[in-house]
Every structure is written in structure tokens, then in C-alpha cells.
Amino acid sequence: MKAVCLSAPGEIALVDLPEQRRGRDEVLIRVRSAGICGSDIGAYKGVNPLVSYPRIIGHEVAGEVVEVAPDETLFKVGERVIIEPYVYCGKCYPCSIGHTNCCEHLTVRGVHIDGGMAEYISHPRHLLHKVPEGIPWHLAPLAEPLVIAMHAVRQAEVKAGQHVVITGAGQIGLLAAQYALTLGAIPVIVDPVDARLSLAHALGVAHTLNPAGADVLAAIQTLTQGRMAEAVIECSGAAPAIRSALDYVSYAGHIALVGWPKAEIPLPTALFTKKELTVRGSRNSVGQFPESLRLIAEGKIDVGALLTCSVPLAETPAIVADISEHPEKYLKVTCVF
Numbered sequence: 614m615k616a617v618c619l620s621a622p623g624e625i626a627l628v629d630l631p632e633q634r635r636g637r638d639e640v641l642i643r644v645r646s647a648g649i650c651g652s653d654i655g656a657y658k659g660v661n662p663l664v665s666y667p668r669i670i671g672h673e674v675a676g677e678v679v680e681v682a683p684d685e686t687l688f689k690v691g692e693r694v695i696i697e698p699y700v701y702c703g704k705c706y707p708c709s710i711g712h713t714n715c716c717e718h719l720t721v722r723g724v725h726i727d728g729g730m731a732e733y734i735s736h737p738r739h740l741l742h743k744v745p746e747g748i749p750w751h752l753a754p755l756a757e758p759l760v761i762a763m764h765a766v767r768q769a770e771v772k773a774g775q776h777v778v779i780t781g782a783g784q785i786g787l788l789a790a791q792y793a794l795t796l797g798a799i800p801v802i803v804d805p806v807d808a809r810l811s812l813a814h815a816l817g818v819a820h821t822l823n824p825a826g827a828d829v830l831a832a833i834q835t836l837t838q839g840r841m842a843e844a845v846i847e848c849s850g851a852a853p854a855i856r857s858a859l860d861y862v863s864y865a866g867h868i869a870l871v872g873w874p875k876a877e878i879p880l881p882t883a884l885f886t887k888k889e890l891t892v893r894g895s896r897n898s899v900g901q902f903p904e905s906l907r908l909i910a911e912g913k914i915d916v917g918a919l920l921t922c923s924v925p926l927a928e929t930p931a932i933v934a935d936i937s938e939h940p941e942k943y944l945k946v947t948c949v950f
Contacts, residue, residue, distance in 0.1 A: 616669045616731030617929045617948075622659025625670075625930040633733035640688055640738050641680035642696070647730050648673030648754035649929070649946045653723060654937050663724050670933075672698035672722040673947075674729030675744055675753035685738070693744040695756055695906070696729060696736045698722035699897045714764070714897035721897075730929060732950065742902040745910040751923040751949050752909065755916035758945075759905045760898035761871065762788035762848075766796070768895040769844040769869035773797030778833060778842040778861045781849030781872055782809035782821075784919050784945050789846050789871075790818050791914045798844075801836060803829055803854070803861075812944075816918055824853075833861055842866065846895075850874045864888045871895040919945045926950045 618628045635641035653670040655661035675695040678688050688694065701708055701716035708716050722728040722736075729736075744753050762785045771777050775798050779786045782804035790800040794817055801820040802813045810821040820836060822829045833841055841863040847855055850872030858868050859880065868890060885892060908914040921943045924932050929948045936943050 614732040615926065617671065617926070617933075618667055618669050619656055619664075620667045622666070623657065625657055625933055627927055627930055630731070633731070633735055635680045635682075636735045638682075638738055639735045640678055640685070640694070640741055641733060641735050642674075642676040642694060643679045644674055644676040644729050644732060644734055644950055646675050646750040646754050646923075646947055646949045647671045648757065649933060649936065649948065650723075650758070652721075653730075653933060654940070656724070657933050657937050661724065663721075665725075668723070669727040669729075669731055670723045671728035671730030672696075672724065673754035673757040674698065674722070674734060675750065675756075676729075676734070679733070681738075687738065688741060688743075693746070693753075694741045695744050695753055695902065696722065696734070697740040697742065697902055698728070698757065700726070700737065700740065712899065714899040719897075730926075730948065732926075742906060745906060747910045748906065751947050752916055752920070754947050755919065755945065756902060756905045756909060758784050759788050759792070759909065759914060759916060760901040761785055763792050763901045763905060764898035765789055765846050765848070765869045765871040765895040766792050767901075768871075768893045769846050769867045770891070771796055771798045771844045771867075775799065775843040776801060776833075776837050776840075777844040777846060778803060778858075779846045779848060780804070780854040780858065780861075781847070781851070782806065782813055783848060785871060786846075786848035787813060787816060787919060788914065788916070789848060791816055792908075794818070795908065795913055801833065801842065804849075809944075812918065816915060829857070830860055837863070844869070846871060848872045852876075852878045856880065859884045859888075859890070862888065862890060866890060868892045869895045921946055923947045923949050
């Protein structure tokens with residue numbers, strides 16, 4: 614089979630590999646589409662410390678079932694599925710309390726173990742979800758970044774009527790804003806790129822702020838009549854945005870940190886106590902794929918608006934290299950096989 618493989622940082626190619634075989638308690642899938650994620654670009658650049666080489670990239674993966682075990686009851690050959698790429702151990706403390714998303718021994722496709730940017734993949738049957746017929750292949754992989762955004766919104770305990778400030782209008786931030794809207798909340802997006810803010814407006818976000826040209830703190834005070842935002846979701850990983858989250862949030866508010874910072878960031882922890890804040894990390898997701906797929910199928914979240922382009926498998930190595938060199942040109946790219 615053909616697969617997109619990193620032999621080393623900066624060295625990516627479409628290679629021929631032995632045909633994938635179905636593993637025990639797994640389902641063999643013919644991959645029909647896969648998304649290119651920031652983690653794939655980090656692997657290509659050699660800045661993701663979790664990646665070892667050689668590595669087949671890709672963890673946003675959808676396809677058709679081609680082989681199942683003789684006693685399989687949940688899936689049939691020909692069905693459309695998406696993989697949940699977070700393979701957990703099921704035995705550690707986080708797993709024992711249902712937090713499989715932060716398993717102590719977690720292995721993620723395309724990062725710790727080979728991913729799905731290949732013609733075939735074998736994946737654990739309990740980590741598969743059926744894709745509704747109404748979702749086209751080029752959009753199906755976006756259910757995975759959507760669950761990341763949904764988990765962050767849930768971690769911030771966002772409720773109807775609340776203001777939720779979202780720092781960073783990349784794909785996760787824009788998806789988090791759309792999900793907040795489905796809950797009846799009022800998202801406020803903060804980002805220094807006007808084009809991203811314009812897209813947020815087009816997606817129904819009424820309040821957008823560019824920190825380069827606006828007093829964001831004063832604007833949030835005005836919008837919330839002095840209360841500040843009951844929830845803040847930090848999606849950028851940028852040090853100034855992480856620090857500002859403590860100012861944007863209300864007393865007794867909630868902060869979810871989903872963006873990955875490049876270095877340790879000092880924070881005034883006295884504010885945690887003074888405001889009695891709930892500050893939570895947000896990693897991967899747990900149990901949210903079915904809702905994600907339903908929201909996409911029902912048109913309640915427009916994942917297609919984030920798609921910059923789709924390319925065939927053969928063009929994937931070149932597009933990964935170009936995204937690495939010119940990230941400003943792309944918001945989301947999928948590969949359709």
C-alpha cells in the first residue's frame with residue numbers, strides 16, 4: 614500500500630509499504646480521507662518531542678470498512694467510519710475514572726504510533742464511529758478537530774447566556790465558537806488576524822476583537838457590563854493570550870487551556886485565589902465523536918467553512934511542506950484518496 618511517511622524531520626515522501634493486515638480486536642479500513650493537523654506539521658519540522666521516526670502521519674482519518682472479525686457485531690464491510698485516534702490503556706488511574714483522553718500511556722495515531730495517511734489502516738473496533746451518509750469524505754475528518762474544540766468548551770463549563778472569550782481563531786478556536794453558539798452562549802473571539810475574524814463573523818460570531826487595534830480588556834468589560842467573561846478558552850498557545858485569560862475571565866469563572874505553549878509561562882497565581890478561578894487543561898476528547906458527527910450532519914456546525922483545500926494522496930507530501938513554509942496560507946487541508 615502507499616503511505617505518507619516521515620523518514621526524518623523535513624524528509625517526507627509517498628512510499629510503498631507492505632499491505633496492512635487486520636489486527637486482533639480491530640477493523641481493517643480503506644482510508645478515504647485524512648486531515649492534515651498542526652501535529653503533522655510539527656512532526657515534519659521536527660519540533661514535536663513525542664514523535665519518533667520513521668512515522669506515517671495522520672490522525673484525522675475516515676474510510677470504509679473492508680474486513681472485520683467473523684464474530685463482529687457492530688460494524689459491517691462497506692460501512693463509513695472515522696477513527697478515534699487516542700489509543701488508551703484502560704488500566705491507569707485516568708482511564709479508571711473515565712478520563713481516557715489523558716491516559717498515562719496514551720498513544721496517538723501519527724504521533725506515538727503510525728497514523729492513517731495511508732491506503733489502509735487497522736484500528737481498534739471500540740475506537741471507531743459510524744459516519745452519516747450526508748457527510749462527504751472531504752469533510753469527514755474534521756469531526757476530529759471538532760471534538761477537540763467541544764471538549765475544551767465542556768472543560769470550561771460553558772452555559773447558555775454566558776460570555777465565552779476564545780483566544781485564537783485557528784480551526785479549534787473557530788470550531789469552539791460555533792459549538793458555544795449551539796449551546797446558547799455568546800462567544801467573543803480574540804485574534805490578531807483580521808481575515809480570521811471576518812470568517813468568525815461569517816460563521817455567526819457577533820463579537821470579534823483584534824488585540825493589535827483594540828483595547829480587548831475594555832471591550833470585554835463593556836460587552837459583559839463589567840462582569841467579564843464567565844468562561845475563557847485559550848486556543849492559541851501564545852504566552853500573552855494565556856496570561857490575558859486571567860484578566861478576561863470573571864470572578865468565579867472558568868478557563869480551559871487547549872493551546873500548546875512553546876515554553877513554560879509564569880503566571881500570577883494570586884489571581885487564581887483572588888478570583889477563585891477554575892483553570893483546567895483540555896487534551897484530546899472523550900465520548901464526543903457521536904455528537905460531533907451529528908452536529909456536522911445536521912448542518913449545525915459548518916466545518917466546510919474552515920477548509921482551505923483538498924488534495925489527492927500523491928500531493929500530500931508537497932502540501933505538508935508548503936504548509937510548514939507558509940502557514941498563513943492555510944486554515945485546514947484534507948487529503949482525499
